[in-house]
Amino acid sequence: MHGGNQMAKAVYRVMGTFSASHKMPGHSKCENLHGHNYTVEVFMTQPVLEESTLQVDLTELKASVREIIETFDHTHLNDILDFPSCEQIALSIIAQLHETGIYPSSVRVWETPVQWVEIYPE
Numbered sequence: 001m002h003g004g005n006q007m008a009k010a011v012y013r014v015m016g017t018f019s020a021s022h023k024m025p026g027h028s029k030c031e032n033l034h035g036h037n038y039t040v041e042v043f044m045t046q047p048v049l050e051e052s053t054l055q056v057d058l059t060e061l062k063a064s065v066r067e068i069i070e071t072f073d074h075t076h077l078n079d080i081l082d083f084p085s086c087e088q089i090a091l092s093i094i095a096q097l098h099e100t101g102i103y104p105s106s107v108r109v110w111e112t113p114v115q116w117v118e119i120y121p122e
């Protein structure tokens with residue numbers, strides 16, 4: 001490879017799932033009590049170096065993500081978050097990751113198999 005390779009980036013991703021109930025007053029579809037099977041994806045981005053090894057320990061990251069996600073599993077999200085939207089779930093996960101010294105490039109929360117919200121922290 002020649003010089004330009006230094007600009008290459010690697011994206012590391014781990015996924016997890018949890019099930020929870022919520023209701024969102026004023027929301028057309030989520031107003032009444034119901035549940036979702038959520039999928040969470042945590043992305044880390046790192047430049048690819050000349051002699052790159054695994055720069056993000058995916059096993060460690062997966063364990064940290066699982067630990068956080070388990071606090072949501074089989075809960076009523078309104079008991080945990082003031083407004084349990086995908087955005088607020090993602091922001092909560094980001095805040096908890098930051099507390100453990102993990103700075104994701106983004107966190108994506110799927111509420112159904114066909115829709116998700118992705119938050120890019122500052």
Ligand SMILES: [Zn+2]
Pocket residue numbers: 022029030034035036
């Ligand atoms: Zn809902």
